Amino acid sequence: xxxxxxxxxxxxxxxxxxxxxxxxxxxxxxxxxxxxxxxxxxxxxxxxxxxxxxxxxxxxxxxxxxxxxxxxxxxxxxxxxxxxxxxxxxxxxxxxxxxxxxxxxxxxxxxxxxxxxxxxxxxxxxxxxxxxxxxxxxxxxxxxxxxxxxxxxxxxxxxxxxxxxxxxxxxxxxxxxxxxxxxxxxxxxxxxxxxxxxxxxxxxxxxxxxxxxxxxxxxxxxxxxxxxxxxxxxxxxxxxxxxxxxxxxxxxxxxxxxxxxxxxxxxxxxxxxxxxxxxxxxxxxxxxxxxxxxxxxxxxxxxxxxxxxxxxxxxxxxxxxxxxxxxxxxxxxxxxxxxxxxxxxxxxxxxxxxxxxxxxxxxxxxxxxxxxxx
Numbered sequence: 001x002x003x004x005x006x007x008x009x010x011x012x013x014x015x016x017x018x019x020x021x022x023x024x025x026x027x028x029x030x031x032x033x034x035x036x037x038x039x040x041x042x043x044x045x046x047x048x049x050x051x052x053x054x055x056x057x058x059x060x061x062x063x064x065x066x067x068x069x070x071x072x073x074x075x076x077x078x079x080x081x082x083x084x085x086x087x088x089x090x091x092x093x094x095x096x097x098x099x100x101x102x103x104x105x106x107x108x109x110x111x112x113x114x115x116x117x118x119x120x121x122x123x124x125x126x127x128x129x130x131x132x133x134x135x136x137x138x139x140x141x142x143x144x145x146x147x148x149x150x151x152x153x154x155x156x157x158x159x160x161x162x163x164x165x166x167x168x169x170x171x172x173x174x175x176x177x178x179x180x181x182x183x184x185x186x187x188x189x190x191x192x193x194x195x196x197x198x199x200x201x202x203x204x205x206x207x208x209x210x211x212x213x214x215x216x217x218x219x220x221x222x223x224x225x226x227x228x229x230x231x232x233x234x235x236x237x238x239x240x241x242x243x244x245x246x247x248x249x250x251x252x253x254x255x256x257x258x259x260x261x262x263x264x265x266x267x268x269x270x271x272x273x274x275x276x277x278x279x280x281x282x283x284x285x286x287x288x289x290x291x292x293x294x295x296x297x298x299x300x301x302x303x304x305x306x307x308x309x310x311x312x313x314x315x316x317x318x319x320x321x322x323x324x325x326x327x328x329x330x331x332x333x334x335x336x337x338x339x340x341x342x343x344x345x346x347x348x349x350x351x352x353x354x355x356x357x358x359x360x361x362x363x364x365x366x367x368x369x370x371x372x373x374x
Contacts, residue, residue: 015087045359108306119280156198235326245275290321
């Protein structure tokens with residue numbers, strides 16, 4: 001990397017999805033970065049972190065222009081080099097209202113608005129994948145309040161909202177016509193959705209940083225430990241390399257002329273031995289810390305390329321990773337895992353909190369406090 005020891009001040013925008021702690025933990029691994037934060041929640045643990053040089057709190061706004069105005073206030077207070085939005089709301093709002101920013105040249109590298117909307121809408125993405133002959137599950141689009149009586153796809157099938165939610169929320173699996181009819185008799189579907197064939201296989205994802213469609217950094221990770229349900233993000237991963245999968249992602253990012261970060265959910269199809277694109281999260285992701293542990297610090301590299309500072313394609317280690325939920329679940333299943341200290345210190349987020357324990361202690365305190373209020 002050619003970033004050297006030049007001081008970089010980064011204003012991180014919390015947004016509507018709770019990704020802040022993950023990004024702060026990654027950025028804090030680089031001593032030359034000063035972290036500033038805008039948040040709407042005084043009760044989150046990361047606000048107590050000594051890794052953050054300053055955190056400013058603003059109440060939730062329902063007006064995008066007011067949200068940008070609050071950001072301008074922070075730019076007037078501090079000498080900021082880069083503005084780093086984390087989630088769909090922050091990214092799309094800043095692309096849309098870039099001209100209202102007093103220092104729009106300080107935005108990190110972001111996609112074009114149309115590319116962002118396409119990636120964030122499962123329906124538009126499905127059509128795009130078909131147009132560019134990119135492997136994907138068969139999908140059929142349905143309008144708001146439209147009832148799917150006889151899907152033109154063989155069971156089992158998945159039903160997904162076209163936009164919003166995320167993290168596996170709102171997905172329903174139907175194994176037969178009876179279960180599908182029962183769902184529509186009991187639920188009003190007042191949103192557009194798609195019906196998609198369920199792929200028998202396994203989850204495998206790819207995280208990328210791109211510039212004009214070219215991949216500057218990536219990691220590939222296969223799910224090894226499921227969360228609370230089949231469709232929520234995995235809480236345990238294996239970092240590995242699959243050339244065929246990389247080729248699919250490379251074609252996808254090039255077709256979108258993508259700039260900035262993205263996390264592509266994929267699935268290996270056992271029937272035709274292909275890696276297929278399920279959806280794109282056009283933002284940072286919950287396992288960003290895992291990529292940093294494997295050797296790719298996406299937020300830092302995002303900052304470097306936004307400042308036109310070059311770096312070589314980073315190589316990542318093929319390691320196992322557990323997030324804090326995954327570690328907790330593993331220890332509950334196997335108490336002896338608690339004694340695997342080398343793994344715990346090097347392959348989980350525990351290393352971040354050993355150096356800066358106050359955020360985690362605050363979270364524990366707040367949860368206990370809420371328990372006694374019930």
